[in-house]
Amino acid sequence: MCGIAAILAGTTAPAPVDHGELLCMREHMRSRGPDGAGAWLSDDGRVGLAHRRLAILDLSEAGAQPMASACGRLHIVFNGEIYNHRALRSELEQQGSHFRSHSDTEVILELYRRHGPAMLDRLRGMFAIVLWDEDRQGMLLARDHFGIKPLYVADDGITLRAASQVKALLAGGGVATDADPAGHAGFFLWGHVPEPHTLYAAIRPLAAGSWMWAGVDGRRDHGRFFDLGAEMAAARPATDDGQTLRDALAESVRLHLESDVPVGVFLSSGLDSTTLAALTTEAAAIPPQTVTLGFKEFIGTARDEVPLAEQVARAYGTRHQTCWITAADFTQARRQLLADMDQPSVDGVNTWLVARAARQTGLKVALSGLGGDELFAGYNNFTTVPALRRRVAACSAPPAFGRLVRRMTAPWIGRLTSPKAAGLLEYGGSWGGAYLLRRALFMPWELDRVMDADMARAGLRRLAPLEALESAVANLPGDRLKLSALETSFYMRSQLLRDADWAGMAHSLEIRTPLVDVGLFRAVLPLIVGANPPGKLAMAAAARPPLPESILNRPKTGFFVPVAQWLGESGLRSWATTIHADHCKSAAHHD
Template identity: 55%
Template sequence: MCGIAGIYAYSASAPSVDRAEVRSIRDHMASRGPDGQGEWFSDDGRLALGHRRLAIIDVSERGAQPMQSADGQLVITFNGEIYNYRELRRQLERLGHVFRSDSDTEVLLHLYQAKGTGMLQDLRGMYAFALWDAHKQALLLARDPFGIKPLYYTPTHTGATRSNGTLRFASQVKALLAGGHADTAPEPAGHAGFFLWGSVPAPFTLYRGIRALPAGHCLWVGAQGAAEPQPFSRITDILAHAAANPAQGSVGDALDAIGAAVRSSIAAHHVADVPVGMFLSAGIDSALITALSSAHGERPHTLTLAFAEYVGTPNDESPLAEQLAAQLGTRHAAVMVRKEDFIEQREQLLAAMDQPSIDGVNTWFVSQAATLQGINVALSGLGGDELFASYPSFADLPRIRNLARPFSRWPGLSKGRRQLSLPLLIRITSPKYAGLVASSSNSCGTRCRHIPCRTATSALCWAGVSGLNLPIRALTARALPT
């Protein structure tokens, strides 16, 4: 990962960019980019872009950022990786584009020159970037369809008291706070979302003056400030289309399609100029990734997090992980974590956590261990459970929602049912299930595009929850026996 940052004084009445503030925001993210730092300032003092680098592709200085186009009209600061950048580069070269580096960052510059924002439809990868177009005198912010890479900004038309005709952006909320000019009034939706779900739902943060650019959206900032974020790829639309148009064929066809998709994804994630490791938990997802990754280049590094309190119990995954690593021939390391380690590092862990999350402790310790092992890029099975509905709860949610759907015929019952049922449901189940049942009559189906939903009572869109297992249902709906 890298860290990107910038300040754009778009209004003529706004003060010029404070270079010290830019550097404070950028360098607050030093842990995101330990391999280098960069900055670019416009001649008129109205715009500054900053970058902290973790070198993965073209680790030479030619890949340093912020990066300018050859004619100086475009400047980009980019966090992420474009997996199909080599194919895109070959296409651009056939059109006459000449490259000065081997980086995917430069491919973005040339692709924008060729297609404008239409470039976003061509990208396969995880990314967040800011691109300055001197001809348009406007700044483009964009974020990948799954929202893997973070991007936060200070909105210019939401009543934020301290924008003063200036937009600021960064890869971290705390980096914007370090700059000292974000409106830090509490954002109720962000706080409520965290207590309901254990994480802060986008586009909210804990602060009224900081927003997350939604996944699969881009945003233009010009002389009038920031426009509304515009979608270029909605996962909910893709899932809804798949559900409405189920694939034809046999069970074998479905399994072949899934297998090809997984292999293609793993191969794409191995596009790097540095070694790629794996977080091996001994679960099916990480074991599958490790097995398929073993076919790419040299023996991969694998890393397992073990907990001292679980040693000798069925909850200890490390022995099975070691067996898997031996069978797959990986260079394996197991790192033991004790209760005392958490106590000793608690304050450091919380300081490193950008937005609050109840699921960040394991990530902290395994990432720390990866750093000590010299692993800068690692794959994990994270997200596999959601995509493949591995746990019963992922399959139960849409069933519960479907069972509650008949109540939607009587909208007047909604308020009373919520008031009567919610206290009891919370006592016997989780807030997620309770909220789903209580809000069922307000659900608007898989076509809902609003987060938070403008008709539902909870902080998240139920369509997004109920669609979690749609990819597999869409592949197998007509192939598997009912």
């Protein structure tokens, strides 16, 4: 895990790579890699790669980056972990390859040397890759299947810049800070900035499961090695023989324990993290460290995770620590938290706090249950969104009538119930509209109240949220797959995974997600489209010995942090305006 930065100055660029800019980008990401730093410039000055290292695999200098191939023609910076690197290394050695380190980075170099970009789908892990190919005079950029690791690109066709964080690109000083209306409108719409946007028109995330080729001659090519919707649409049903699901889960956890430093577990009282704790204890050589957050505001309520999490820790013999968080802690940490937040998000506080607690125990790596709800239909959206769509669609109200009702009720309905209620008839009859009603922070007609009206309109035109949502489910059969695609492609990718990256890296902690794994996904997908699709209880049944009944029978509450209470507000909308204002202030600083 680390922070990476790269600059490619094409042949028509007025100047070679600015070494100072490259180092500014790198040093802005110091917390992502406190264990070492490196940089490389090509002989002609047209290519620069930089790296901050968090040493987890091959702690020696042999694993340092930027790394060159033995022939010296390939150079790479890489952020992430390749969990099947041992199997790939063994295969390559049988084919005659020789290695100078035990790192997964060198395996990527050798795979590319033999197979080019076709090697990307063979990588099982989380990754953002920038690789310079001297012979082809071009740069390969790639991002893992689900977008666990970020890679942001600013490319004017002449000079390309890339980095692990938006703020790192800004810190270099070479990227324009003109606003992207879709990024700003998207933040208020969702509570996070939806891909493929950022707050800045010049900066875009590389799409998950895709690669980009940038030549010094200005040529740009793009390709995909993984398409979530296509894989779902092509899935063929299978039946679990009672062992398939458990084996797939156990394998993913075992692979995610690949590390030369201890690996801990974020432990709540939910099925995802408790199952991971059980499987980790089964697979690990020594009992893992587990970490739970507790909040005084929740003691004695259903939202108090501590008693059940501590019960699970005792049951599986983990080395457990509960960290209690107060309003005063939040107030004290608030300024640093906002500074660490790479893109605005209303939902990253919990991850930032638990990552801090884990790092304070001495951990550099922790497993998170993120992704279990998306894969195993844990959210109530899996039932409420289809039900809402069916009910509203049955009304057969013409679109104009829905719009009229919304315009008439929007000014006052918020005093009685959720402001979203005004749009039930207008939005609720389609998959995209019903999902937007459930997940949106502000609805489209509310945006001009919290941001510039012209920017809101321009942003909504570019976002086209209903069209984007409908496109994600257009070719998918069944409610389960449709909701899984929506939650995975929108909420998980643009909010949960992004939050896990910046919030973990703020504390030099690598957060791994065994339930967001391409091998697990491909093993479970045939079961999901089969006659008895596995839910959360089927996932939890993988635990050995079984989870306590108090966990299995507990209603889902979600991992909740009382940010609104700490702010003296009734919800997260005011927190969103605070976050947005802070990021706009930061942007003005970089102008």
